[in-house]
Amino acid sequence: MSKRANEGTYIEKLIEEFHEVLKAACDESFRKHQGTRKTLNNRSVPWWTEELTVMRKRTNALRRRFQRTRNNEGLMEQRKTSYLEEKVRYEATIKREKIHSWKEYCNLTASTNPWNEVYKLAAGKSRNNTQITTPRKPDGSQTEDMRETLQLMLEHFTPEDEEEDDTDHHKLARARACEPVDSADDKDFTVEETRNVVESMDKKKAPGEDGITGEGCTKVSSISSPDI
Numbered sequence: 001m002s003k004r005a006n007e008g009t010y011i012e013k014l015i016e017e018f019h020e021v022l023k024a025a026c027d028e029s030f031r032k033h034q035g036t037r038k039t040l041n042n043r044s045v046p047w048w049t050e051e052l053t054v055m056r057k058r059t060n061a062l063r064r065r066f067q068r069t070r071n072n073e074g075l076m077e078q079r080k081t082s083y084l085e086e087k088v089r090y091e092a093t094i095k096r097e098k099i100h101s102w103k104e105y106c107n108l109t110a111s112t113n114p115w116n117e118v119y120k121l122a123a124g125k126s127r128n129n130t131q132i133t134t135p136r137k138p139d140g141s142q143t144e145d146m147r148e149t150l151q152l153m154l155e156h157f158t159p160e161d162e163e164e165d166d167t168d169h170h171k172l173a174r175a176r177a178c179e180p181v182d183s184a185d186d187k188d189f190t191v192e193e194t195r196n197v198v199e200s201m202d203k204k205k206a207p208g209e210d211g212i213t214g215e216g217c218t219k220v221s222s223i224s225s226p227d228i
């Protein structure tokens with residue numbers, strides 16, 4: 001294969017052959033995980049309730065009873081009617097629970113903030129909440145609650161800034177940080193520069209936490225006096 005690649009003939013075909021060989025080797029070497037039937041059957045939806053579980057079992061039982069009735073036309077018709085009535089109630093309950101679940105989900109988005117959960121879901125920006133585990137402390141033990149976990153993370157990522165622990169490099173950096181900055185590039189923004197930045201805002205962008213849109217800032221800038 002290396003010789004054929006160096007010759008430069010049928011490179012695309014060689015790549016396809018290599019891909020097939022590599023895939024076959026991976027299939028033989030790696031163990032694939034397949035979901036069991038029990039795992040697949042236990043998948044549910046947010047609007048499912050215990051009442052629906054009971055109604056589903058009752059509907060399936062009435063259907064089986066109707067299908068197994070053979071020699072008695074009157075009894076078969078009676079059981080068919082019972083099955084169809086229960087099926088209608090079951091489907092109506094499913095529809096009701098779906099609508100109720102959707103209304104509850106929509107209530108998460110308040111009228112004052114249209115950019116909440118529903119917007120994030122439609123835009124594909126929804127995120128799963130990060131689960132904080134129990135990290136190990138320096139003494140070898142683990143944290144016991146949320147407060148202790150956050151305290152440990154705070155001490156680890158933002159340690160105390162003690163001057164007596166500074167090296168020569170840190171002392172020089174601290175001294176430079178305390179010096180006032182005064183250069184040709186550090187001038188105050190002019191009114192014209194500020195106005196140009198505001199007017200260049202995208203009007204279609206979603207507002208931030210303050211709820212002010214880019215269009216609102218542009219409107220205020222257009223009606224304000226030149227000195228503002």
